[in-house]
Amino acid sequence: MRNSVLSRLREMLLRKEAELASRDSELQGLRRSEALLREERDSLRSTNVALEHEIAVLHRLKATEQRLRTERDTVRVDYSKLQKEVAALRVKNAEQVDVEKQLRNDLAVSRGANSVLRDRVVSLRRLLATSEAAADQMRREKTTLEEQVANMRRWTEEDAATTAHLRRENTTMANDLATLRRQKQEDAATISSLRRDSERLAEFVERERLWRQARSDLEQLHREWQERIRMEEEAARKREEQRRRETTAFNRLSGQWDALRQSSTQTQGATLTPQQQYETVWSQRLCPSSKLTFDTFPWPVAPGAHIINPAAVETFLLDGVDASRRKQAIRSQLLRWHPDKFTARGILDHVASSDWERVLQRQKEVVLCLTTLLARV
Known part of the structure; x- marks a missing residue:
């Protein structure tokens, strides 16, 4: 062309x-x-x-x-x-x-x-x-x-x-x-x-080259994700057991997400940073006591931010991360926010049905920002 x-x-x-x-x-x-x-x-x-x-x-x-x-x-x-x-x-x-x-x-x-x-x-x-x-x-x-x-x-x-x-x-x-x-x-x-x-x-050719590079990285991530899916399919029984454990953790840690939100808004001397709260909620597989909304969903940006762009995502996720580990950190986030992975893990089950469409649209924006950051690193 x-x-x-x-x-x-x-x-x-x-x-x-x-x-x-x-x-x-x-x-x-x-x-x-x-x-x-x-x-x-x-x-x-x-x-x-x-x-x-x-x-x-x-x-x-x-x-x-x-x-x-x-x-x-x-x-x-x-x-x-x-x-x-x-x-x-x-x-x-x-x-x-x-x-x-x-x-x-x-x-x-x-x-x-x-x-x-x-x-x-x-x-x-x-x-x-x-x-x-x-x-x-x-x-x-x-x-x-x-x-x-x-x-x-x-x-x-x-x-x-x-x-x-x-x-x-x-x-x-x-x-x-x-x-x-x-x-x-x-x-x-x-x-x-x-x-x-x-x-x-x-300039367009250069952008196309960057896009192809990002696409190749995304395909590599997709292949890694498929490999993980295959491994998960082989360990189906272990995942069933993990789900039972998650259910138990859900019953045990109910209300923790609301407590974290209240502590971030009411208590000035909170012990967890926004990044730590973000990782904590994701590590618990989104287990609040009530359904999440579009505004309360843990997005990879600073609390109160209404716009998702590569700069905001980079500031939130890569602040203080060593340069040699940034690429791996972005790849792990891409695995978390990948559309197939996002749906397969039942993330939308913890979101109010009225906000599903908005959450999926914002999830695509997050993936695009992460892909752009991966091409830059």
Whole structure:
């Protein structure tokens, strides 16, 4: 039984240790998850920095677009001026038809100038077309950048939501860590309780050992008692004669028990001690003139004591007895108070029938006290 209880306790301790190990591993996993979340948060921060850089580039592109628009407007103004100049030249050519011959040289020069102007107009037109294409490209880039900015804003919002979620998860993890700490404290309290249970179990085992020793002593006494019974059965005729003698002694010593009681209560200078009175009454085989009651029965305790316990019995029976003789004295008392012996000798015949049950109950208590004392000696 002890080994099974100890094995169960060991199994419980092993299970608790396994649970603690699993919880420690879960705690390590949570810590690793926290580290990964921190790394992800750092990466999100770096992404936000990159997005801010792209937004700055977009602002610079907007400034460049504005500058190109200004140049395009300037080119358009120059082109309109050139058109006005061409119109003026045409008017002059119409007015100077009459003097065309005189001004051929000037016309040739003007034609050269016109060709130069035409080349300049063509180049300006080409530049205008290029600027318009660049403006269209910038518009497309602007649209793309606006879409990217919208995406970046959406990503920023998602990152903020993710950050809030991570914060909530961190809070949950902190709560889980606190719960794990509380569970660890509870497990420590459980382990200490198991240790106390182990100590109580050891104490119980020690008590069981003492009880078994007392039981073996009681069995030894029982065997001795059976041996005595056998010897008494062999000497039946002698016991019959002894009974006749006891009857004669009963008739002769009638009233002696009452006299002893009266002398113990009324006479201060009594010659017999309570122990001597106790032994005298038992040696006379309980022969008072009247029936004994529960209160007047010779119990192995001091007169007036209402409680039977090992300490009171030890004080009454073993006071002044040598240590080497105590065990024998307790055994002789056990033979006297043994249930079978107690009944076989007809002790209850000298007790009032109304107190038989109480006397038998007290007799069992006396046997238990004597057994306890025998285990101590």
